[in-house]
Amino acid sequence: MSTVLPLHEPLPRARPARDAEKLATRLRHQMGRAIADFxxxxxxxxxxxxxxGGKDSYTMLDILLQLQKKAPVSFSITAVNLDQKQPGFPEHILPAYLQSLGVDFHIIEQDTYSVVSRVIPEGKTMCSLCSRLRRGALYTWAEANGITKIALGHHRDDLVATFFLNLFFHAKLSGMPPKLRSDDGKHVVIRPLAYAAEDDIAAYAQAKAFPIIPCNLCGSQENLQRKQVKKMLDAWERETPGRIETIARALGDIRPSQLSDPKLFDFLGLGGGIAAMPAAGVTLPVWHEDNAPAQAP
Known part of the structure; x- marks a missing residue:
């Protein structure tokens, strides 16, 4: 299996400080609103x-630490990294960075890399199994240490991409919620960057010169389905700027009666015939062309 061994991936030269502060203000506002909304x-x-060690989790920690100083509630933060023992992993970078911040942190050491390498054939993507093992290790540590909320760095674009992955490849309308309870009921997972755009996060990470650790140390190829969806979304955004934001807002404005799932809306209870006719003087909702059901081709 090929292995990439860079110790550190340098970021481009930082933007001016005023640009970083504008980005920080926007990200603080978006994160604060997501925390309040959910x-x-x-x-x-x-x-x-x-x-x-990626741009998203660095930004999440940085902005969350800023909000903690003026938050209307008191809460503690512990930064946790899982060292999965990939060959060439620069294990010194995160401890040095976190020590410089003075933030409480812990490094979990667990050799999931060997497990994934043994189970997944060479050349196949490792991401799915790697993610499950990583999640298990983090959940175990959280339970043992009295953690009440587990914060992940997924952003607005991740939420939109996951929706289309499930739509196109799994035939279901579901996504990546900003807040959820784990399947075993023991953990609450939050995504404070749910309203933040990936471009803003990338620009902020560049401006702050975070010591980025690349996610290619295992030599595994990127999930091809997610890559395909991202390519589609990027093309949409180039053609119609703002489309991703529109889709993201739509994920928070669900109309069960306008879909086709009888488990979410009582279509049978709508009835029919003479008995279901409205009383005199009652005005029925007007169907407009812009929300009428699509006609079959």
Whole structure:
């Protein structure tokens, strides 16, 4: 199996400080709104910030630390990284960075790389199994240390991409919620960057010169389905700027009666015939062309 061994991936030269502050202001606003909208953090919470070494998790930790200083509730932050023992992993980078911040942190050491390498054939993507093993290790540590909220660095574009992955490849309307309870009921997962655009996060990471650790140390290829969806979304955004934001807002404005799932809306209860006719003087909703059901081709 081929292995990429860079110790550190340098970021381009930082933007001017005023640009970084404008980005920080926007990201603080978006994160604060997401936390409030979904009740992500409550008084007394112990928040575990999962830090991978990528731009998203660095930005999440940085902005969350800024908000913590003026938050209306008191909560603690512990940054946690899982060292999966990939060959060439620069294990010194994250501890040095976190020590410089003075933030509480812990490095979990667990050799999931050997497990994935043994199970997944060479040349196949490792991401799915790697993700499950990583999640298990983080959940185990969180339970053992009294963590009440587990913060992940997924952003707005991740939420939109996951929706289309499920739509195109799994025939279901579902996505990546900003807040969820784990299947075993023991953990609450939050995504404070749910309203933040990936471009803003990338620009902020560049401006702050975070010590980025690349996610290609395992030599695994990127998930091809997700790559295909990202290519589609990028093309849409170039053709119609703002489309991703529009789709993201739509994910928060669901109309069950306008879809086709009888488990979510009582279509049978709508009835029919003379008995279902409205009383005199009752005005029925008007169907407009812009929300009428699409006609079969």
């Amino acid at each position: 009740g992500m953090i409550e008084d007394g919470d112990k928040v575990m910030v999962c830090l991978s």
